[in-house]
Amino acid sequence: MGMLQTMRWFGPNDPVSLMDIRQAGCTGVVTALHQIPVGERWPVEAIEERKQLVEASNDRYSPLHWAVVESLPVHEDIKKGWPGRDLYIENYKQSIRNLAACGIKTVCYNFMPVLDWSRTNLTYQMPDGSRALRFVWEDFALFDLCILKRPGAETDYEPAVAQVARKKFNQMTADEVAQLANVVLLGLPGSEEAFSLETFQKLLDDYATIGDQQLRENLYHFIRQVAPVADEVGVNLCIHPDDPPRPLLGLPRVVSTEADLAQLMAACDVVANGITFCTGSLGIRPDNDLVGMIRRFGNRIHFIHLRTTKREGFAWNFHEADHLAGDVDMYAVVKAIVLEQQRRAQLGTGVTSIPMRPDHGHQMLDDLHKKTYPGYSAVGRLRGLAEIRGLEFGIVRSLEETEGIVTQRSFVIGK
Incomplete structure:
Protein backbone atom coordinates (compact mmCIF):
# COMPACT_ATOMS: atom_id res chain seq x y z
CA MET A 1 0.00 0.00 0.00
CA VAL A 114 2.51 33.38 -18.30
CA LEU A 115 5.33 31.26 -16.83
CA ASP A 116 4.72 28.11 -14.82
CA TRP A 117 8.11 27.82 -13.11
CA SER A 118 11.06 30.18 -12.87
CA ARG A 119 14.78 29.69 -12.27
CA THR A 120 17.86 31.79 -12.94
CA ASN A 121 20.39 28.95 -13.32
CA LEU A 122 19.80 25.49 -14.75
CA THR A 123 23.34 24.18 -14.24
CA TYR A 124 24.35 25.37 -10.75
CA GLN A 125 27.36 23.30 -9.73
CA MET A 126 27.10 21.55 -6.39
CA PRO A 127 30.16 20.73 -4.25
CA ASP A 128 30.14 17.11 -5.51
CA GLY A 129 30.23 18.24 -9.16
CA SER A 130 26.58 17.52 -9.92
CA ARG A 131 24.34 20.26 -11.29
CA ALA A 132 21.13 21.66 -9.84
CA LEU A 133 18.42 24.18 -10.62
CA ARG A 134 18.78 27.47 -8.74
CA PHE A 135 16.83 30.69 -8.19
CA VAL A 136 18.61 33.88 -7.14
CA TRP A 137 16.35 36.84 -6.39
CA GLU A 138 19.01 39.43 -7.29
CA ASP A 139 19.56 37.76 -10.67
CA PHE A 140 15.82 37.70 -11.31
CA ALA A 141 15.72 41.40 -10.45
CA LEU A 142 18.62 41.94 -12.85
CA PHE A 143 16.62 40.33 -15.65
CA ASP A 144 13.52 42.35 -14.82
CA LEU A 145 15.22 45.73 -14.33
CA CYS A 146 18.13 45.64 -16.76
CA ILE A 147 17.27 43.14 -19.52
CA LEU A 148 13.48 43.16 -19.84
CA LYS A 149 13.21 46.72 -18.45
CA ARG A 150 9.61 46.15 -17.43
CA PRO A 151 7.74 49.40 -16.74
CA GLY A 152 7.17 49.84 -13.01
CA ALA A 153 9.53 47.03 -12.04
CA GLU A 154 11.48 49.26 -9.68
CA THR A 155 8.71 49.19 -7.07
CA ASP A 156 8.86 45.38 -6.80
CA TYR A 157 12.38 45.23 -5.41
CA GLU A 158 14.07 46.42 -2.25
CA PRO A 159 16.60 49.21 -3.00
CA ALA A 160 19.49 47.00 -1.87
CA VAL A 161 18.41 44.23 -4.25
CA ALA A 162 18.07 46.64 -7.17
CA GLN A 163 21.51 48.08 -6.41
CA VAL A 164 23.15 44.64 -6.38
CA ALA A 165 21.36 43.70 -9.59
CA ARG A 166 22.52 46.78 -11.50
CA LYS A 167 26.08 46.45 -10.26
CA LYS A 168 26.21 42.84 -11.37
CA PHE A 169 24.64 43.67 -14.74
CA ASN A 170 27.37 46.23 -15.45
CA GLN A 171 29.98 43.51 -14.94
CA MET A 172 28.34 40.86 -17.15
CA THR A 173 29.39 39.91 -20.67
CA ALA A 174 26.90 39.86 -23.53
CA ASP A 175 26.93 36.06 -23.46
CA GLU A 176 26.14 36.01 -19.73
CA VAL A 177 23.25 38.41 -20.25
CA ALA A 178 21.87 36.29 -23.07
CA GLN A 179 22.21 33.12 -21.02
CA LEU A 180 20.28 34.55 -18.06
CA ALA A 181 17.55 35.85 -20.37
CA ASN A 182 17.20 32.45 -22.04
CA VAL A 183 16.88 30.69 -18.69
CA VAL A 184 14.19 33.04 -17.36
CA LEU A 185 12.28 32.98 -20.64
CA LEU A 186 12.35 29.21 -20.96
CA GLY A 187 8.96 27.89 -21.97
CA LEU A 188 6.83 25.17 -20.43
CA PRO A 189 8.33 21.80 -19.43
CA GLY A 190 8.31 19.48 -22.42
CA SER A 191 9.41 22.33 -24.66
CA GLU A 192 12.76 23.97 -25.26
CA GLU A 193 11.19 27.09 -26.70
CA ALA A 194 11.66 30.45 -25.04
CA PHE A 195 9.79 33.73 -25.45
CA SER A 196 11.34 36.76 -27.08
CA LEU A 197 11.59 39.82 -24.83
CA GLU A 198 9.03 41.67 -26.93
CA THR A 199 6.52 38.81 -26.90
CA PHE A 200 7.07 38.28 -23.21
CA GLN A 201 6.40 41.92 -22.35
CA LYS A 202 3.17 41.82 -24.36
CA LEU A 203 2.03 38.79 -22.37
CA LEU A 204 2.78 40.65 -19.15
CA ASP A 205 0.89 43.70 -20.39
CA ASP A 206 -2.26 41.59 -20.71
CA TYR A 207 -2.23 41.23 -16.91
CA ALA A 208 -1.79 44.94 -16.21
CA THR A 209 -5.31 45.27 -14.78
CA ILE A 210 -5.51 41.80 -13.19
CA ARG A 311 17.40 28.39 1.18
CA GLU A 312 20.65 30.29 0.84
CA GLY A 313 20.24 32.98 3.45
CA PHE A 314 19.20 35.94 1.31
CA ALA A 315 15.45 36.17 0.89
CA TRP A 316 14.17 33.97 -1.95
CA ASN A 317 17.54 32.54 -2.96
CA PHE A 318 17.41 28.74 -3.13
CA HIS A 319 18.65 25.71 -5.02
CA GLU A 320 17.39 22.17 -5.47
CA ALA A 321 18.99 20.02 -2.79
Missing part, protein backbone atom coordinates in the same frame (compact mmCIF):
# COMPACT_ATOMS: atom_id res chain seq x y z
CA GLY A 2 2.96 2.28 -0.58
CA MET A 3 2.97 5.34 -2.80
CA LEU A 4 2.60 4.60 -6.50
CA GLN A 5 6.11 5.21 -7.83
CA THR A 6 6.19 7.16 -11.09
CA MET A 7 8.46 9.29 -13.22
CA ARG A 8 7.68 12.06 -15.64
CA TRP A 9 8.14 11.27 -19.33
CA PHE A 10 7.97 14.00 -21.95
CA GLY A 11 7.09 11.67 -24.81
CA PRO A 12 8.94 10.01 -27.69
CA ASN A 13 11.59 12.76 -27.86
CA ASP A 14 12.49 12.47 -24.18
CA PRO A 15 16.12 11.28 -23.84
CA VAL A 16 14.97 9.31 -20.78
CA SER A 17 13.22 6.28 -22.21
CA LEU A 18 10.30 4.27 -20.93
CA MET A 19 12.70 1.38 -20.41
CA ASP A 20 14.80 3.67 -18.18
CA ILE A 21 11.68 4.35 -16.13
CA ARG A 22 10.96 0.63 -15.89
CA GLN A 23 14.49 -0.09 -14.75
CA ALA A 24 14.09 2.55 -12.03
CA GLY A 25 11.36 0.35 -10.57
CA CYS A 26 8.40 2.54 -11.47
CA THR A 27 5.03 1.22 -12.52
CA GLY A 28 3.44 4.59 -13.28
CA VAL A 29 4.26 7.10 -15.98
CA VAL A 30 3.44 10.80 -15.76
CA THR A 31 3.09 12.34 -19.21
CA ALA A 32 1.08 14.74 -21.37
CA LEU A 33 0.22 15.50 -24.97
CA HIS A 34 2.59 18.43 -25.38
CA GLN A 35 2.05 18.39 -29.14
CA ILE A 36 -1.55 19.60 -28.80
CA PRO A 37 -1.81 23.42 -28.62
CA VAL A 38 -2.97 24.82 -25.29
CA GLY A 39 -6.74 25.23 -25.22
CA GLU A 40 -7.57 22.55 -27.80
CA ARG A 41 -9.41 19.37 -26.86
CA TRP A 42 -7.43 16.20 -26.32
CA PRO A 43 -9.05 13.68 -28.65
CA VAL A 44 -9.56 10.08 -27.56
CA GLU A 45 -7.42 8.88 -30.45
CA ALA A 46 -4.38 10.88 -29.31
CA ILE A 47 -4.86 9.82 -25.69
CA GLU A 48 -5.11 6.16 -26.66
CA GLU A 49 -2.04 6.45 -28.87
CA ARG A 50 0.05 7.78 -25.97
CA LYS A 51 -1.44 5.23 -23.58
CA GLN A 52 -0.58 2.36 -25.90
CA LEU A 53 2.95 3.71 -26.35
CA VAL A 54 3.44 3.74 -22.57
CA GLU A 55 2.06 0.22 -22.21
CA ALA A 56 3.76 -1.28 -25.29
CA SER A 57 6.61 -2.85 -23.32
CA ASN A 58 4.40 -4.24 -20.56
CA ASP A 59 4.78 -7.75 -19.28
CA ARG A 60 3.72 -9.57 -16.15
CA TYR A 61 6.86 -8.52 -14.29
CA SER A 62 6.86 -4.74 -14.63
CA PRO A 63 3.77 -3.23 -16.22
CA LEU A 64 3.90 0.48 -16.96
CA HIS A 65 0.72 2.49 -17.20
CA TRP A 66 -0.18 6.13 -17.73
CA ALA A 67 -0.94 7.09 -14.14
CA VAL A 68 -1.10 10.90 -14.18
CA VAL A 69 -1.54 13.64 -16.75
CA GLU A 70 0.96 16.41 -16.12
CA SER A 71 -0.14 18.77 -17.33
CA LEU A 72 -3.43 19.56 -18.99
CA PRO A 73 -2.62 23.26 -19.47
CA VAL A 74 -5.09 26.01 -18.66
CA HIS A 75 -5.39 28.59 -21.45
CA GLU A 76 -4.28 32.13 -20.62
CA ASP A 77 -7.74 33.47 -21.55
CA ILE A 78 -9.15 31.45 -18.64
CA LYS A 79 -6.53 32.84 -16.27
CA LYS A 80 -7.23 36.39 -17.46
CA GLY A 81 -11.01 35.95 -17.41
CA TRP A 82 -11.34 37.09 -21.02
CA PRO A 83 -14.57 36.52 -22.98
CA GLY A 84 -13.03 33.63 -24.91
CA ARG A 85 -12.59 31.58 -21.75
CA ASP A 86 -15.96 29.82 -22.06
CA LEU A 87 -14.86 27.97 -25.20
CA TYR A 88 -11.59 26.92 -23.60
CA ILE A 89 -13.36 25.77 -20.44
CA GLU A 90 -15.71 23.63 -22.54
CA ASN A 91 -12.70 22.15 -24.33
CA TYR A 92 -11.11 21.43 -20.95
CA LYS A 93 -14.23 19.64 -19.77
CA GLN A 94 -14.28 17.47 -22.89
CA SER A 95 -10.58 16.63 -22.47
CA ILE A 96 -11.36 15.45 -18.93
CA ARG A 97 -14.21 13.28 -20.21
CA ASN A 98 -11.97 11.82 -22.92
CA LEU A 99 -9.20 11.04 -20.44
CA ALA A 100 -11.71 9.33 -18.16
CA ALA A 101 -13.01 7.27 -21.08
CA CYS A 102 -9.43 6.05 -21.60
CA GLY A 103 -9.03 5.11 -17.94
CA ILE A 104 -6.79 8.02 -16.88
CA LYS A 105 -8.13 9.44 -13.65
CA THR A 106 -5.55 11.94 -12.27
CA VAL A 107 -4.96 15.31 -13.95
CA CYS A 108 -2.39 17.85 -12.74
CA TYR A 109 -2.64 21.51 -13.78
CA ASN A 110 -1.42 24.91 -12.61
CA PHE A 111 -2.75 28.46 -12.62
CA MET A 112 0.49 30.45 -12.80
CA PRO A 113 0.23 33.40 -15.22
CA GLY A 211 -4.63 41.86 -9.52
CA ASP A 212 -4.48 39.17 -6.87
CA GLN A 213 -8.20 39.08 -6.14
CA GLN A 214 -9.20 39.01 -9.80
CA LEU A 215 -6.85 36.11 -10.56
CA ARG A 216 -8.31 34.22 -7.61
CA GLU A 217 -11.83 34.79 -8.87
CA ASN A 218 -10.80 33.57 -12.32
CA LEU A 219 -9.33 30.41 -10.77
CA TYR A 220 -12.45 29.78 -8.68
CA HIS A 221 -14.69 30.32 -11.71
CA PHE A 222 -12.63 27.77 -13.64
CA ILE A 223 -12.67 25.13 -10.91
CA ARG A 224 -16.40 25.56 -10.28
CA GLN A 225 -16.96 24.78 -13.95
CA VAL A 226 -14.60 21.82 -14.40
CA ALA A 227 -14.45 20.07 -11.00
CA PRO A 228 -18.11 18.88 -11.08
CA VAL A 229 -17.45 17.33 -14.50
CA ALA A 230 -14.31 15.65 -13.17
CA ASP A 231 -16.24 14.42 -10.15
CA GLU A 232 -18.97 13.02 -12.39
CA VAL A 233 -16.53 10.95 -14.51
CA GLY A 234 -14.25 9.92 -11.65
CA VAL A 235 -11.26 12.12 -12.41
CA ASN A 236 -9.22 13.83 -9.70
CA LEU A 237 -7.94 17.29 -10.57
CA CYS A 238 -4.88 18.45 -8.65
CA ILE A 239 -3.44 21.95 -8.83
CA HIS A 240 0.33 22.45 -8.66
CA PRO A 241 1.50 25.23 -6.32
CA ASP A 242 3.31 28.31 -7.58
CA ASP A 243 7.03 27.86 -8.23
CA PRO A 244 8.51 29.85 -6.64
CA PRO A 245 5.59 30.65 -4.32
CA ARG A 246 5.57 34.45 -4.57
CA PRO A 247 4.55 37.19 -7.06
CA LEU A 248 6.95 37.65 -9.98
CA LEU A 249 7.24 40.27 -12.72
CA GLY A 250 4.23 42.13 -11.40
CA LEU A 251 2.10 38.99 -11.76
CA PRO A 252 0.05 37.75 -8.82
CA ARG A 253 0.53 34.20 -7.53
CA VAL A 254 -2.48 32.73 -5.76
CA VAL A 255 -1.50 29.12 -4.97
CA SER A 256 1.48 29.66 -2.67
CA THR A 257 0.31 29.12 0.91
CA GLU A 258 -1.95 26.91 2.98
CA ALA A 259 -4.51 29.72 3.08
CA ASP A 260 -4.48 29.88 -0.73
CA LEU A 261 -5.13 26.15 -0.99
CA ALA A 262 -7.86 26.26 1.66
CA GLN A 263 -9.70 29.00 -0.24
CA LEU A 264 -9.47 27.01 -3.47
CA MET A 265 -10.71 23.80 -1.84
CA ALA A 266 -13.65 25.71 -0.34
CA ALA A 267 -14.49 27.37 -3.67
CA CYS A 268 -15.73 24.02 -4.98
CA ASP A 269 -16.09 21.55 -2.15
CA VAL A 270 -15.78 18.24 -3.98
CA VAL A 271 -12.97 15.71 -3.61
CA ALA A 272 -12.19 16.00 -7.33
CA ASN A 273 -10.97 19.54 -6.64
CA GLY A 274 -7.61 18.58 -5.22
CA ILE A 275 -3.91 19.26 -4.81
CA THR A 276 -0.60 18.23 -6.31
CA PHE A 277 1.41 18.31 -3.09
CA CYS A 278 4.82 19.58 -4.24
CA THR A 279 7.15 19.69 -1.25
CA GLY A 280 9.71 21.64 -3.25
CA SER A 281 7.45 24.52 -4.23
CA LEU A 282 5.59 24.73 -0.92
CA GLY A 283 8.76 24.10 1.08
CA ILE A 284 10.50 27.22 -0.22
CA ARG A 285 8.34 29.22 2.18
CA PRO A 286 9.26 28.61 5.84
CA ASP A 287 5.70 29.57 6.87
CA ASN A 288 4.22 26.53 5.09
CA ASP A 289 3.74 23.68 7.57
CA LEU A 290 4.05 20.74 5.17
CA VAL A 291 3.23 17.95 7.61
CA GLY A 292 0.26 19.88 8.99
CA MET A 293 -0.97 20.54 5.46
CA ILE A 294 -0.91 16.83 4.65
CA ARG A 295 -2.97 16.14 7.75
CA ARG A 296 -5.43 18.95 7.14
CA PHE A 297 -5.95 18.50 3.39
CA GLY A 298 -5.87 14.70 3.59
CA ASN A 299 -8.23 13.35 0.96
CA ARG A 300 -7.67 16.32 -1.37
CA ILE A 301 -4.06 15.27 -2.11
CA HIS A 302 -4.20 13.29 -5.36
CA PHE A 303 -0.59 13.53 -6.55
CA ILE A 304 2.75 14.10 -4.84
CA HIS A 305 6.03 15.68 -5.99
CA LEU A 306 8.82 14.88 -3.54
CA ARG A 307 11.84 17.17 -3.70
CA THR A 308 13.48 19.66 -1.41
CA THR A 309 15.08 23.05 -1.80
CA LYS A 310 17.76 24.74 0.27
CA ASP A 322 19.41 16.25 -2.53
CA HIS A 323 16.07 14.64 -1.82
CA LEU A 324 16.88 13.84 1.81
CA ALA A 325 18.68 17.11 2.46
CA GLY A 326 17.54 20.72 2.18
CA ASP A 327 14.87 22.48 4.20
CA VAL A 328 12.09 19.89 3.84
CA ASP A 329 11.91 17.30 6.62
CA MET A 330 11.41 14.45 4.17
CA TYR A 331 11.11 11.85 6.92
CA ALA A 332 8.22 13.71 8.56
CA VAL A 333 6.57 14.37 5.18
CA VAL A 334 6.74 10.76 3.99
CA LYS A 335 5.52 9.51 7.36
CA ALA A 336 2.51 11.84 7.13
CA ILE A 337 1.79 10.52 3.62
CA VAL A 338 2.04 6.91 4.83
CA LEU A 339 -0.42 7.66 7.64
CA GLU A 340 -2.80 9.36 5.19
CA GLN A 341 -2.73 6.30 2.95
CA GLN A 342 -3.42 4.05 5.95
CA ARG A 343 -6.32 6.29 6.96
CA ARG A 344 -7.83 5.93 3.51
CA ALA A 345 -7.42 2.15 3.60
CA GLN A 346 -9.15 1.93 6.97
CA LEU A 347 -12.05 4.09 5.80
CA GLY A 348 -12.24 2.43 2.39
CA THR A 349 -12.32 5.78 0.61
CA GLY A 350 -10.00 7.41 -1.90
CA VAL A 351 -6.88 6.17 -3.67
CA THR A 352 -4.76 4.37 -1.08
CA SER A 353 -1.56 4.36 -3.17
CA ILE A 354 -1.10 8.04 -4.02
CA PRO A 355 0.92 8.63 -7.23
CA MET A 356 4.32 10.11 -6.39
CA ARG A 357 7.26 11.11 -8.48
CA PRO A 358 10.76 12.20 -7.41
CA ASP A 359 11.09 15.70 -8.76
CA HIS A 360 14.01 17.77 -10.07
CA GLY A 361 16.94 15.42 -9.61
CA HIS A 362 20.49 16.65 -9.96
CA GLN A 363 22.30 16.17 -13.26
CA MET A 364 25.09 13.76 -12.36
CA LEU A 365 27.35 10.91 -13.48
CA ASP A 366 26.82 10.00 -17.16
CA ASP A 367 23.98 12.50 -17.46
CA LEU A 368 26.51 15.35 -17.14
CA HIS A 369 27.43 14.59 -20.75
CA LYS A 370 23.86 14.36 -22.04
CA LYS A 371 21.25 16.92 -22.99
CA THR A 372 18.10 16.42 -20.92
CA TYR A 373 15.15 18.52 -19.81
CA PRO A 374 16.25 20.73 -16.89
CA GLY A 375 15.69 18.84 -13.65
CA TYR A 376 14.65 15.65 -15.44
CA SER A 377 17.81 13.69 -16.08
CA ALA A 378 17.59 9.97 -15.31
CA VAL A 379 20.30 9.31 -12.73
CA GLY A 380 19.47 12.17 -10.35
CA ARG A 381 15.82 11.20 -10.25
CA LEU A 382 16.75 7.54 -9.83
CA ARG A 383 18.86 8.47 -6.81
CA GLY A 384 15.99 10.48 -5.35
CA LEU A 385 13.51 7.66 -5.98
CA ALA A 386 15.79 5.11 -4.36
CA GLU A 387 16.21 7.29 -1.28
CA ILE A 388 12.47 7.95 -0.98
CA ARG A 389 11.64 4.29 -1.59
CA GLY A 390 13.97 3.23 1.21
CA LEU A 391 12.64 5.93 3.51
CA GLU A 392 9.05 4.89 2.94
CA PHE A 393 9.89 1.21 3.42
CA GLY A 394 11.58 1.95 6.75
CA ILE A 395 8.67 4.08 7.97
CA VAL A 396 6.06 1.45 7.04
CA ARG A 397 8.10 -1.32 8.65
CA SER A 398 8.58 0.72 11.81
CA LEU A 399 4.86 1.47 12.06
CA GLU A 400 3.99 -2.20 11.54
CA GLU A 401 6.39 -3.30 14.26
CA THR A 402 5.11 -0.63 16.64
CA GLU A 403 1.53 -1.69 15.97
CA GLY A 404 2.50 -5.31 16.58
CA ILE A 405 4.07 -4.44 19.93
CA VAL A 406 0.99 -2.45 20.97
CA THR A 407 -1.30 -5.32 19.95
CA GLN A 408 0.78 -7.85 21.82
CA ARG A 409 0.85 -5.75 24.98
CA SER A 410 -2.90 -5.20 24.77
CA PHE A 411 -3.42 -8.97 24.52
CA VAL A 412 -1.29 -9.59 27.60
CA ILE A 413 -3.08 -6.92 29.59
CA GLY A 414 -6.46 -8.25 28.46
CA LYS A 415 -5.50 -11.73 29.54
